[in-house]
Amino acid sequence: MSSSWRNVPIPASVARLPRNSAGRPVPANVAWHEPDDDGSILVDRDPELGGHVACPCTPGRGTPRFGEQCPVRQRQFMLQRQCGLCTETIAPSAQLAFVGEINAQYYLEPPLHQVCAAYALQVCPVLHAAGDHIEVALTASYTLAEDRITGVAADGALRRSVFPLGSPAAYHLAVLEFYLAFPDTPERHAAPTWLALYAPK
Numbered sequence: 001m002s003s004s005w006r007n008v009p010i011p012a013s014v015a016r017l018p019r020n021s022a023g024r025p026v027p028a029n030v031a032w033h034e035p036d037d038d039g040s041i042l043v044d045r046d047p048e049l050g051g052h053v054a055c056p057c058t059p060g061r062g063t064p065r066f067g068e069q070c071p072v073r074q075r076q077f078m079l080q081r082q083c084g085l086c087t088e089t090i091a092p093s094a095q096l097a098f099v100g101e102i103n104a105q106y107y108l109e110p111p112l113h114q115v116c117a118a119y120a121l122q123v124c125p126v127l128h129a130a131g132d133h134i135e136v137a138l139t140a141s142y143t144l145a146e147d148r149i150t151g152v153a154a155d156g157a158l159r160r161s162v163f164p165l166g167s168p169a170a171y172h173l174a175v176l177e178f179y180l181a182f183p184d185t186p187e188r189h190a191a192p193t194w195l196a197l198y199a200p201k
């Protein structure tokens with residue numbers, strides 16, 4: 001599959017994304033690193049979010065870090081119902097797709113248009129290799145929670161907790177990094193099964 005990803009029809013909104021050095025479109029939620037970025041976590045504070053992780057990255061500038069999400073864009077896409085691949089808003093009437101582990105109760109990756117999910121499942125080497133260990137959950141709507149950093153353990157690992165959206169306690173105690181999306185009454189399909197129905201060869 002990795003040799004044939006160029007043959008998969010690319011949605012117009014995905015074709016506009018910046019590419020990596022191999023020419024592959026980089027999903028909009030992926031973090032980019034510039035050479036002067038030392039990798040430290042930047043924490044900001046404002047009246048709306050309380051403490052939160054900031055990120056200065058710009059898509060197309062520097063090097064994409066696949067597997068690492070930009071916390072700023074992740075939060076924007078989750079809140080605004082924007083597609084994590086192509087950035088476009090997902091219509092309120094549309095069934096959207098979350099891609100993740102089997103029976104996942106929540107998702108850390110933003111929702112996708114179904115056409116974008118089908119494209120990602122065909123061209124992303126990680127998703128493709130996962131086969132039927134990956135599931136597509138279709139839903140009209142989802143509920144958000146907050147994934148916040150509550151402290152740092154002695155070994156440097158971050159301690160995290162999940163809080164309800166807008167929790168006043170979380171606002172004062174912990175640093176918001178990501179939103180978690182809990183799908184409302186999802187319809188779940190093994191990824192290859194769904195793909196065969198949605199985008200038959």
Ligand SMILES: [Zn+2]
Pocket residue numbers: 031032055056057058070071072073
């Ligand atoms: Zn960023």
Ligand SMILES: [Zn+2]
Pocket residue numbers: 013083084085086087088112113116
């Ligand atoms: Zn999309």
